[in-house]
Amino acid sequence: MSSAGSAYDNKNLEEIMKLKRILFCFLAAAILILSPAVVLAEDGDTQEKTEEELAAEAELQEKAASYEAAIDTNGLEGWPQGPNVYADSAVVMDMESGAILYGKNMDAKHYPASITKLLTTLVALENADLADKVKFTEDSISFLQYDDAQIGMKAGEELSLEDALHAVLLASANEVSHAVAESVGEQSLGGDYDTFIRKMNDRAKELGCTNSHWVNPNGLHDDEHYTTAHDMALIASAVYQQDEFRTIMGKLEYKIGPTNLTQEERVFQQNHKMLWPENYYYYEYCTGGKTGYTDQAKTTLVTMADNGNMHLAAVVLYDYGVDAYTDTKAMMDYVFSNFKKVPVESLETSEDIRNFNTEDAYVVLPDGIEFSQLEKNIVLTESGIRDGKVIYTYKGQAVGSAEATLTEEGYQKLMGDTAASDSRKIDNKQEDTPVETPKDKKDEQPRLKLYIGIGAAAVLILLIAGICFGRRKR
Structure with a gap:
């Protein structure tokens, strides 16, 4: 019994050992087969991580270089x-006087991203009523990508313009911006979507924007869609004058009912962090603004602020995430701390100006710079009427402007300058037209002599040939 049991145990042991060898071979084969894939996967992860690290390092270097770049206004003598x-690119502008108080590369062209919607809102408010219907077509929906800001509107839906503009400004809804352009273009401007886009460009030019071009109402990337910090400050100042805009900006959350x-x-909320009291980036003087981001534009931000004394518009373009908020706060605090309004009514002594159209006309200056140091330029606002705009500058930097009524002498002087300018333009056009000059006539004289000489030589040759032929004939 014991020997049989022993034989049985030995047999089981051999089977177990055989099974172990099979399992070992199987595991070894599996390791050999799978290890290249694991190595490749690890290499891929390492490569991807390395690329991410390189991209992060490149951005840090780019940020550092941008941070150290010169601030243009810091180069002004006596400027804080x-x-x-x-x-x-960045700027801070007083929204009422147009004074530029902080500027960094402010006229450089950049992609605006969603801050485009400020101009869209301005054109809509100036040309339509809040009760007007905004209709959503397939065109206003079909272009959306999965990560585009939207509120899920459907083709065939309708909203009031009031609801639509809340979605445009608070939720940054791209499909709603497109539908606003289509509807206002058709119903209020007597055209279509393209009519609205042309109106955006025309209105921007009227505001003094010189380096902007708009091809859509939402700011989704297009190489031909660009602006500058200065131009955006002008647009921000204009839309801020609209009561409806300020009302919308005063809301942190909005609800659109059933359609x-x-x-x-x-239900959607305000995206501008400086408007939220509980947010880390809250700014007590902030009264409105618009956020923006695309891969090409990076972070863009427009912010309006009011400290009870000055109304400012700050713009940053091609910024880096939340740095846009810290940049904006730093610029706003700098302006509020270093500049003050200076009334011009009692200081202006020009005999060309009868009076300013508002008693509170002012320029904005820092301590240490006097009104007497400013230069001014007067331009007519309407031909035939003695109304003008007085633009004040300090070493080429705009520090304010004011509407004024001109004296007869000032008006005639300005009209004379305008006539002289028109005359110079006419003269320039005449210079562009080819006119026969004494030099031209002088240049033609040698040619005339040459032609006469050639003709005389030809006649002489014919005469000689005739004589010779006559002699042979005889």
Whole structure:
């Protein structure tokens, strides 16, 4: 019994050992087969991580270089030194006088991203009523990508313009911006979507924008869609004058009720962090603004602020995430701390100006710079009427402007300058037209002599040939 049991145990042991060898071979084969894939996967992860690290390092270097770039206004003699910012382009402008108080590369062209919607809102408010219907077509929906800001509108749905502009400004809804352009273009401008886009460009030029071009109402990337910090400050100042805009900006959350096609409510919130009291980036003087981002534009931000004394518009373009908020706060604090309004009514002594159209006309100056140091330029605002705009500058930097009524002497002087300018333009056009000059006539004289000489030689040759032929004939 014991020997049989022993034989049985040995047999089981051999089977177990055989099974172990099979499992070992199987595991070894599996390791050999799978290890290249694991190595490749690890190499891929390492490569991807390395690329991410390289991209992060490149951005850090780019940020550092941008932060150290010169602030243009810091180069003005007697001007207080403003803070460095990460944005490639930045400006702070007094919205009422147009004074430029901080500027960094402010006329450089950049992609605006969603801050485009400020101009869209301005054109809509100036040309339509809040009760007007905004209709959504397939064209206003079909272009959307999965990560584009939207509120899920459907083709065939309708909103009031009031609801639509809340979605444009608070939720940054791209499909709503497109639908606003289509509807206002058709119903209010007597055209279509393209009519609205042309109106955007025309209105921007009227505001004094010189380096902007708009091809859509939402700011989604297009190489031909660009602006500058200065131009955006002008647009921000104009839209801020609209009561409806300020009302919308005063809301942190908005609800759109059921529509003709959707029973659910749509609720969305303000995206500008400086407007939220509980947010880390909250700014007590902030009264409005618009955020923007695309891969090509990077972070863009427009911010309006009011400290009870000055109304400012700050713009940063090609910035880096939340750095846009810290940059904006630094610029705003700098201006509020270093500049003050200077009334011009009692200081202006020009005999060309009868009076300013508003008693509170002012320029904005820092301590240490006097009104007497400013230069001014007067331009007519309407031909035939003695109304003009007085533009004040300090070493070429705009520090304010004011509407004024001109004296007869000032008006005639300005009209004379205008006539002289027109005369110079006419003279320039005449210079462009080819006119026969004494030099031209002088140049033609040698040619005339040459032609006469050639003709005389030909006649002489014919005469000689005739004589010779006559002699042979005889």
